[in-house]
Amino acid sequence: MDKRPDLIYSDYLSLSTVFKSKYMKIFMILDEQIKRNLKVEGIITRPVNSNGIWCCALLPAVLSIYALFYEVSLLYKIIACLSIGLLTYSILFMLFLSVSCVVLHDLGYGGCTASTMVSVLMVYYFLGQDLIFSLICSFPSLFLYNLLLRTCLVQHPKTFTVGEAMIVSQGIVLTIVTIGIKLFRDIGDQDEEMEFINTIVNTMLSTVGLIVTALYLLSDDQRNLQNLGKIFTVALAFAMMILHSIIGVGFLPKIIHYIFLNKNRAQIFAFWLSLVVIAILVLMSRTQLAIKANTVTRKSFHVLASLVFMSGIILDVNLIRLASGIGLALVILIEALRKSNIEPISSTLQAAFDVYSDEKDVGSFAMSPLYLFAGLAAPLALVPQRAAPLERLAGVLAIGVGDAAASWLGSNYGFYKWRVDNNRTLEGTAFNILSQIATVYALVLFEFLDARLWWFRATVSAIVSALVEAHTAQVDNLVLPLVALLALQATEPLCRLAPF
Structure with a gap:
């Protein structure tokens, strides 16, 4: 005789408990020790029941598999080697953190140096690069990762779990190193179109980084629309100077021609624009009504964003690469303006955030929209x-x-x-x-x-x-x-x- 569904469900729960206790015990003990030490130190991670320490291996694993078994560029292989160093550091960091939180305050502990040597040896030995270049790539990436990881956990309470902080820090470090290598060393393994796209995306990200830095350095009495206008003027001049020096005198017509006049890109862009307008109208109407969005309503924005990425990946993958890079820069800029305390911009953005935020957005920043955009765009980069x-x-x-x-x-x-x-x-x-x-x-x-x-x-x-x-x-x-x-x-x- 067949079992009742509720009995089958009860059997499943028992089996799941046995599996967790038998095969996940080591990870659970390590996670509990880390959680206990962070609590004693007064460091508050995002309030969930797990630190997600397994997350540190995701990005290095993806990069390493592609580098080993696919035909990829030399730059991709270098980034994959550096990611192994970041993974090594992450493992050592968690082991030290499970013993004591001293590791959060010691910027030059031995684990950082040991992890750096892993990256140096891989770039030097396996990729055949010179020793100086291997050192220049490895040391800054590991020490920047060290700094970012500590900053995420110590200075931004309730924003990240340990695993999330590691993924975010790894992504930022590898992106910065990629831009740096492209600027200062001629790898020579990309086609002309991808160089054009990367130039625009890197310029946008650098410009937004300049704006965010300027906003951070403003004192309270300087946070007004006049100074914001000055910051944007300087940032615009910086972007135009970079694009002029790399692309040439006619950089603006070239960008317009690439986006709107090549192939069927005008139609694709019009479709994307219609989806953006729908999202903005829905956002404005709910913000004005001050009706708290439920989970299903928030997921509707996932669908709209996915339609943009899906259409781009299927119809014109290079165009969506360009659009996703620019879009990521804009999302970061909007979040920086929300936190800038410049009225009436900050209060308007905060009102929209209050309506659409969920239980995960309890920390320093609105990470959910950033994660959504990064998650949809990550495969394009990886x-x-x-x-x-x-x-x-x-x-x-x-x-x-x-x-x-x-x-x-x-x-x-x-x-x-x-x-x-x-x-x-x-x-x-x-x-x-x-x-x-x-x-x-x-x-x-x-x-x-x-x-x-x-x-x-x-x-x-x-x-x-x-x-x-x-x-x-x-x-x-x-x-x-x-x-x-x-x-x-x-x-x-x-x-x-x-x-x-």
Whole structure:
């Protein structure tokens, strides 16, 4: 006789508890020790039941696998080697932190030097670069990571878990090092179009960095619209000078021609603009009504953002690379203006934040929109040119489709929860998996996507990302795209061996 559903669910809970206690005990003990030491030191991480220490391996793993098994540029391989050094430091940092919080205050402890030597040896020995270049790349990256990680945890309470702080710090450091290598060393392994895109994106990010630094340095009596106008004027002059020196005298016509006149980009841009207008109108109407948005309403913005990225990845991947870089710079700028205390800009942005913020946005910054944008754009930066198009959709599928679908169905029709202390439901997870597979099927059916063994790869990726989404306490927008990429990487060897 078949078991009743509630008995099967009870058996699952028991099995899950046994699995966690048997195979995750070491990680749980380490996590508890870190949590206890941080509490004694008075350092408050984002209030969840786990520090997510496993997250430190996600970005280095993705970069290392692509560098080892795909045809990638020399710059990509250098960044992958540096990420191994960052991972080594992360592991040592967690081990030290599980013993004492002294590591948070000692900027020059031995673990940093040891991790730096790992990067130096990999760049020097495996990539054949000269020793001076290996040292110049490795030492600044490790010490900057050391500084950023400590800053995230100590100076920004309730904003990050330990794992989230590591991913964010790794991403910032590797981005800065990438820009630095491109500026000061001729790697010579990119085509002309990608050089053009990278120049614009790097200029935008550098300009926003200049604005954010200036806003940070303003005293309270200097925070007004007049000084803001001066800052923007200087930043605009800086951006134009950089673009003029790299692209040439006619940089503005070249940018306009590239975005609007090449191929069918005007139509794509018009579609994106319509989605942006819809999002702004919805945001303004809810802000004026001061109606707190629920989870499903917030996920509607995931869908709009995903439509932008999905259309760009399918129709013109280089254009979406350019747009995502500029968009990330704008998102950072908007958050900086919200925190700048310059009226009436800050209060207007704060009102919108109060309506759409969720329980994860309790720290110093509004990280959810930043994580959403970074999560959707991450595969564009991480996936090599020769990899399957399906892998560039990892972020869109994991958080734009699957996570949004799970949130909608789980909150409305979910009954069986994964755990007592978890609001994720089995029904939501099932719909997460099915929605991702259905989306890939629709893209293949209408010939927007051509991928070998797409059904197998999409199924594995959907299952893995959905299960992680159901169980992790870390921010979905940050970790799920990387998890989905790792799942897709794991299935790639089968595609190479398959005769069909």
